[in-house]
Amino acid sequence: MSNLVSHQLVKYLEDRGVEHIFGLCGHTNIAVLTALEESEIKFVNTRHEQIAAHIADGYARAKKETSVVLSHLGPGLTNAATGVANAALDSIPMVVIAGDIPSHYYGKHPHQEINMHADASQYEVYKPFVKRAWRVDRPDLFPEILEKAFQLAENGNPGPVLISVPMDIFSKECDPALFEKQKHNTKSLQKPSMDEATAKQIIQTLVEAKNPLFYVGGGVILADAAEELKELVDHLDIPVAHSLMGKGVVSDENPLVLGMTGFWGTEFINKKVKSSDYILALGTRFAEADNSSWEDEYTFTVPETKLMQIDIDPTEIGRNYPVELGVVADLKQALTVLNRVAKELVPNGLQNEGLKEEILANRAEFRESNRQFFEDNCFPMQPQRILEDVRQVLPKDAFITTDVGWNKNGVSQQFPVYTPGSILTPGGYATMGFGAPAALGAKIAQPEKVVISLVGDGGFGQNPAVLATAAEENIPVVWVIMNNFAFGTIAGLQKAHYGTTLGTLFHKDGEAYSPDFAAIAQAYGVEGIKIESAEQFKPALEKAIKANKPVVIDVAMLNNPVPTAGHWNIMDIYSPGKKVHHASTN
Template sequence: MKKLISYQLVDYLERRGVEYVFGLCGHTVIALLDAMKDSKLKYISVRHEQIASTAADGYARVTKKASVCMTHLGPGLTNAVTGVANAATDNIPMVVIAGDVPSYYYGKHPHQEINMHCDGSQYDIFKPFVKRAWRLDTPELLPEILDKAFRLAESGRPGPVLISIPMDMFSREIDDSNFERTYKDSHETVKPTLQKETAIQIAKKLIDAENPLIHIGGHTVYSGATKELTELVEFLDLPVTRSLMGQGGISDTHPLFVGTTGFWGTYFVNGKSSTADLVLAVGTRMKEADASSWYEGISFSQKSRFIQIDIDPEEIGRNYPVEIGAVADPKLALAAILEAAKELKPEGINRPELRAEIAKYRAEFKASNKAISDDGRFPMTPQRILKDVREVFPTDGLIFTDVGWNKNGVSQQFDITEPDTIFHPGGLATMGFGSAAILGAKLAAPDKKVITLIGDGGFGTNPSVLAAAVEQNIPCVWVIMNNGAFGTIAGLEGGAYGHSFGTIFHTPDGEKYNPDWAEVAKAYGVKSKKITSADEFKGAFEEAINANVPYLLDVPMENIPVPTDGIWNINDIYNPKENVVEGKLVSGEATRFAHVATK
């Protein structure tokens, strides 16, 4: 029987278990909207395509399944770029379905076509960051493309894919027999684990090492490896450090958890990771911010021996040479290593001195922050905001950060004790991520409390998230940490050049300026409150998370830099030092930066 492509596409999404489609209308996709109108799919309409792609990102982070984002051609697709690219750099699965110009008008300048260098090339826009971009040229190929798209998005290193569909294709009919293959194709791809011999080899190296360390990244969390990681760590008494994206892989209060490495790391944490004789890196790409711009001996050292486990073979040995490189799912790999370790050393290993050293450091670090975390000054200190949030917010609630204190400070100072409860924009570090991602997250987990901690700069990029929350009845909470600036960049510019030009919000005559976000929220129909004292915040926040309606809190905050002992090459670019040349420490000069674990 023949059926319109638009309706067959909707049928496929229903069979695939897709529940929500995030998008924005346009003339190229109204045929798809018509097909969705009476379907089981729930269409989440927003006011900007970056919100659609970012909400889809948030949904996929919670469900760990490919979300679906729908966009119009031209400006619709380009507006979605940032959200899709953010998902790509953070390894989040997504299928983007984009309308395109009619296939028989390629190159003729039909309305909103992009064809500067090649006709029919809209899908080229996404090629630098999606795993694959398809253009549907033959309607009968759609079933095969759909199966490939979802499988590719969810398997290996997850990420977004694009299917660009000329608008005339939606209105073509093909026989539904073309979709028979989609009833047979499995929806799961079996993930690789370690061969037993490899697991034994890795376990033996961990057991024999004098000063071993496990360093975890975001894919350790995404793969659901918390149980396996914790059991291995406890069996061999192994210290654990993590990247920003690795937060939640092991409880931040675990006695063997050391902390975040890299630029936002402390002397103690970076000292532990840089002086290890063996580093087992699991599900991490060892990126710049987590590895102190790869300066030798700061966060990591090439004097260490490295074992790297990653689902993506391209990441093995990218930034540090490895003794063993293994392509495997972190959860399965850690389980295999634990099994091997129990065979090799049934009694396990105890390192009471290590546990005591970590406990002493953590107690001292918390004590050093106590005064500013308890401080009653107003505007509030960011440390006080985080302390009050942690005391009220349930440990199984979902927190989405954005860019600035709410991301870097949370990674460093905010204890996450349950996996899959903290979500950062790590790779692209996109402003406006948190405010939109919570829309998708709340739809994915309606029984959870869902909030974003976001700066006023980040929230101001796309406040129409509020309209989507009201229209779709999504009861999430925005906590705006409002310092009247692009605070992180203001601090960086101040340190490098002694001024804050272009980073502080003010009128041409220099008077401080910011929208009253609480009043803006009210205009959108969102319940809101502007905090007027430090003591008011905690109660207002508790009210907001329990209100079960969209709620915004505008919280005036001091622009205090996140404390850090780490190294970031950009500081050396702006303030050149004699012993740093093109991102490398000159031989013999590394001692000025040397980190000692006991410092």
């Protein structure tokens, strides 16, 4: 029995330090589940494979380790695809192990096989978004494929990989020496750094620039380089702007943090970026929304502004803007060298007190402009009031997950994040349904931390079965459902440009409709609280956090749009030349 591939797979994962596997059963993977029964690895059971993939995504982000998903073939694998693709576009390391059809049935189109144009090609479904997809054709190849899969997922630009295993392979014997051999392979690769001459060129350029700027993305967190970045920022007194995924990379308490750029950025931030003469970009893809659809009028004016870019992935350097200097390097290694060189060239550091005062004054002005909203006692609540109350209650090191809509865009623009890596948001794929399950992953990874999920009613409604896993495993996450009875952001777009809201608002018999999420939570065995007034929300949240158990808080919210100062080209597609953004649907 111990020589079966299923048992040796589990032993391999144990030796690698894997503590959790997320997934759902199927007839193709129960051999692995059986092998897990006596293992120290905890199998976290879910009711839907998309939930499993999102939990694994949140887990990998919070634990800074590669997560593992176990899936069934066919519908199981396609159910998981959205969550795996979300992880791929946010560069989250993940190994997906999926059962496949029996190898002796290739060409016969057995039960649940995807087989319209080719035989035994299930794994090809994932090829557009995973770093690599393998099909295991022989038991003796499996150990080497496993080792390659983890190494590829974790190194370079991280991301998911797929190993599709015919179910009969799991039940075949394999020489243990083939697995034993893999133990001799290093589990941690040395990552590329930066040479001294290049570092001196970068530091000298920044020191001599009139208006230098750091532009940072989620790659800094992936490289675990937040401390090194803060050290460089503070030594050179250079301001920091960030992408959506760069939120919190440098604490929002730091007086040099400008904030998020682009469509959801403020006019002050976008102007500061436009007026920079040199930008050092670190771990960012320059994604569309962060860059106002790459139109010079709004945010970045490269090449008028000179750009230097450091990234682990050479394909990202110069992808959307021409660079004067590009460096392929691990950001932690590169920033270590930059800090050393900066202290040699500028031993006493630089001071930019005037700029810091300007940034702090703008921060205070922006907060004052929102005061009427976060002090408003109206019900349904103002979204700004919800975020203000949440921030006041949460400890600084709490983990926050968002979904899409106000909870993502508003949080990125208005919600201070103090601990790098503590905000988990779906960036590249912008997946509705990410936030609620990702919070479970974060809590499993960091059980001592408070974890709260800010999610819309549309997003939570995607996968309410997440509550089954929370109840079964007693995972104390608090979900705040910012309930505007709509797919709110899209409703605001449609109303502004076309004067209708068909298909975006939730109505029944002409009235606003929402399921009772508190009652749904209770049906799953989770505490549910339905907020009836603005004054009730904050104490309910405080109580939920102290309860140390899973809690759903359903709070009705006005559907007022997040203010925007940048640009998104879709507006010109809807309403050419009119400069229209969103409209309130209240």
